[in-house]
Amino acid sequence: MRDNIVNILRQDSRTTPSEIATMLGSTEDVVRAQITELEKSGVILQYSVVVNDELLDDDSSVVAFIEVKCAPERDQGFDHIAQRLQKFPEVQSVYLMSGVFDLLVVVKGRNLREVAAFVSSKLSPIANVVSTGTHFLLKKYKENGIVMGLDENRSHRLNVAF
């Protein structure tokens, strides 16, 4: 039930509790209670919208994926440094990674210079950051399971068939 509610809201967060109740063969009260519980326990963090930024009129932002190598701290590992990084509003996402670098930081800025300035003046000087590698995003094809632009994967059905 919990998983089903989350999946429905993932698809369309505007689906009402009453609709969800019908879909799952439950009652509106039960669904409302479950959703409240999901919000309280931090499973549901936000009801958001997926936007194709490229189609926005004032789309002048740039996104960079920054590989960060850092020295882990005793008892804390990478947690402390990750917590510092996530406080910057420019930082969209922070992931701890396996492989040749440690943290992957996604940064959004108004232009290339702004992102570059963030890396050199804010990110790199943080204690224990050993090195960074910045990759600018050129084009989004698919994000969070959603294909950007016209989805070629749509059905081409006729309007009537038996």
Added chain:
Amino acid sequence: MLPLSSKVLSIKPSGIRKFFDLVMQSDDIISLGVGEPDFVTPWHITEHAIYQLEKGYTSYTSNYGIIELRREIAAQLEKEFAAFYKPESEVLITVGVSEGLDLAFRTILNPSDEVIVPVPNFVCYSPLVHLAGGKAIEIDTSPTDFILTREQILKALTPNTKAVIIGYPNNPTGATVTEAQLKEIVNVCKEKNLWLISDEVYNQLVYEDKPLSASTYMRENLILLNGFSKAYAMTGWRIGYVACEKDVMDQMVKIHQYATMCAPIMSQYAALEALKHGEKDRERMRQSYKMRRNIVYEELKSIGFDVLEPKGAFYIFPSVKRFGLTAEDFAMRLLTEGRVAVVPSTAFAEGNNDFIRCCYAASLPDLKDALSRIKMFVNTL
């Protein structure tokens, strides 16, 4: 023009052709008139077929179809329905269930043989019986919630009755047999020495009970038809199969061999991939249809339709009788005034002008929009 086949000429073109032409020409409508999933084929299935093509699998196959696919089908029938068919001689890969139906009728029917066809039903049963030289005896199942009963079969029985055809879960009604109801049909066929042709193309799409197959209860004189179109969203691949006893298959394969040769090889490989690795996708789509079924059923009821809860397939079949319109008039006005396309029941049973078929395999936003348009239209009546 020289004279044409009198048999073909005797098949009546659908009386509601004009309605469908109108639907095809309208673009700002929401169509609940389709007869197929709104999903595209899961990518791993398509990708596997492309890979086989790249490897050079572009030839004919055995008339029966590739043995790997027949083995997988036989294994699945055994595992799920305790039905035993030899992959070498009792499973035939066909160009959709449509070809299987044609083969079944042509294999068993002699002139003047009668086939009991419950209606409303998938549009091609009766014409195919006719083309195969038989006579379709249509039985209206609307008084029994669209389930063919023992009494109905016995009442239609004549010395010429040769076979019964069923298709559950049912297109267009969404009606689904219970185990007891299916056994009842099987038993009367056994008792009266009738062939049973069971079209099970929707049998994976059931929402309350587990899938059923006539093959669990019957082997001799059963022709089992199934395909990949509905459960795996593969309508355009045109791929299905027949399972029946070897003696019947030996004869049936002659028609298939001369008329079709074999099913397209890429579709056969796609079907193999679907059976081997498609279960998760099938289940995902089934759950999605079920949720939409619930929404549509509740909303149609609250709008005021008399409607049965469909237990399978992706159709719902409300009655429009209480609105004082025939199904054809209702569908035509709903199209022109409400901008929603549905199919009137006359398409599935000539004399039945009381119901409309709505396919709920449409996106949830489209479904909600369509339902509110239907509500607005009904309020004007």
